[in-house]
Amino acid sequence: MENEKKINWFPGHMAKAMRKTEEDVKLCDGVIYVLDARAPYASVNQKLMKIFGNKPVVYALNKVDAISLDAAKKIVSDFRSKGLNIEPINGLLKKDAEKLKAACGRAVKEKAERNKNKGINKTFRFMVAGIPNTGKSTIINTMSGKKKAETGDKAGITRSNKWIRLGDIELLDTPGTMPPSMENQRYAEHLAFIGAINDDILDLEGLTLKLIAELKEIAPAEFKEKYKLDDLTSEPLSIFEAVCKKRGYILKGGDADYGRCARAIIDDLRKGRIGKICFEVEA
Ligand SMILES: Nc1nc2c(ncn2[C@@H]2O[C@H](COP(=O)(O)OP(=O)(O)OP(=O)(O)O)[C@@H](O)[C@H]2O)c(=O)[nH]1
Numbered sequence: 001m002e003n004e005k006k007i008n009w010f011p012g013h014m015a016k017a018m019r020k021t022e023e024d025v026k027l028c029d030g031v032i033y034v035l036d037a038r039a040p041y042a043s044v045n046q047k048l049m050k051i052f053g054n055k056p057v058v059y060a061l062n063k064v065d066a067i068s069l070d071a072a073k074k075i076v077s078d079f080r081s082k083g084l085n086i087e088p089i090n091g092l093l094k095k096d097a098e099k100l101k102a103a104c105g106r107a108v109k110e111k112a113e114r115n116k117n118k119g120i121n122k123t124f125r126f127m128v129a130g131i132p133n134t135g136k137s138t139i140i141n142t143m144s145g146k147k148k149a150e151t152g153d154k155a156g157i158t159r160s161n162k163w164i165r166l167g168d169i170e171l172l173d174t175p176g177t178m179p180p181s182m183e184n185q186r187y188a189e190h191l192a193f194i195g196a197i198n199d200d201i202l203d204l205e206g207l208t209l210k211l212i213a214e215l216k217e218i219a220p221a222e223f224k225e226k227y228k229l230d231d232l233t234s235e236p237l238s239i240f241e242a243v244c245k246k247r248g249y250i251l252k253g254g255d256a257d258y259g260r261c262a263r264a265i266i267d268d269l270r271k272g273r274i275g276k277i278c279f280e281v282e283a
């Protein structure tokens with residue numbers, strides 16, 4: 001487990017994608033901004049928000065199936081109390097994708113009416129943006145009923161902007177982008193937990209210690225139950241060692257295999273096997 005290193009992920013392809021976003025947003029009538037419900041506040045990339053200017057933004061609180069109903073209600077009411085337009089959705093469900101599409105229609109309603117009065121029949125264009133791995137391409141596929149965009153369970157699947165026509169609306173799939181610098185390291189950790197940051201740049205053992213410390217606080221019952229732990233009073237490192245032993249992640253000499261165990265715990269979290277975990281019910 002290395003010394004603390006700041007989590008920052010802004011490779012060249014992301015800088016390029018952001019420049020392309022800046023150009024292409026001019027062609028769009030609005031933005032669907034996809035948040036991961038497990039870390040909705042960390043999902044807001046302020047750099048992207050600036051780029052959107054005053055285009056209407058519809059927030060999709062995606063992967064809502066991965067958090068509790070209570071947490072979802074709290075987040076939605078917080079966003080709405082700030083005057084923001086948000087729809088909680090499971091991006092894999094057609095009915096939820098339709099709900100999001102209807103919200104987009106409402107966001108450009110006045111413009112549509114003006115067009116109608118002028119006799120213009122225009123297709124509305126929405127950019128689908130967000131940080132990596134939040135489900136942007138999945139939502140587009142669900143809306144279209146076809147696999148038009150590539151998807152995958154790791155960050156950085158979509159590599160370039162792609163227009164997808166869905167009848168009366170056109171969507172622009174974009175590569176996920178991180179803020180150029182992560183000032184808030186607590187948020188950066190949350191994004192690392194949920195798989196929005198490329199694992200190759202992360203110290204997964206150090207990250208697992210942080211995750212254990214966090215789960216002790218926010219989901220002690222689920223965490224204890226999942227790994228059959230007797231109690232959670234000890235330090236994260238002792239708990240980590242206990243999980244290694246329970247799971248049989250032991251090296252030849254008898255030491256705990258923290259590396260393998262870290263991957264297993266993080267995988268359990270991401271696949272929802274620890275429970276419905278939301279790292280940010282509040283900002
Ligand atoms: N549980 C759950 N999983 C989802 C949901 N939406 C998407 N996923 C999964 O999340 C993963 C990422 O989906 P993508 O659509 O590739 O995400 P993306 O935002 O396009 O990712 P990048 O192109 O890498 O930025 C995939 O494994 C999806 O199956 C959802 O609402 N709930």
Ligand SMILES: [Mg+2]
Pocket residue numbers: 136137138150151157158174175176
């Ligand atoms: Mg994608």
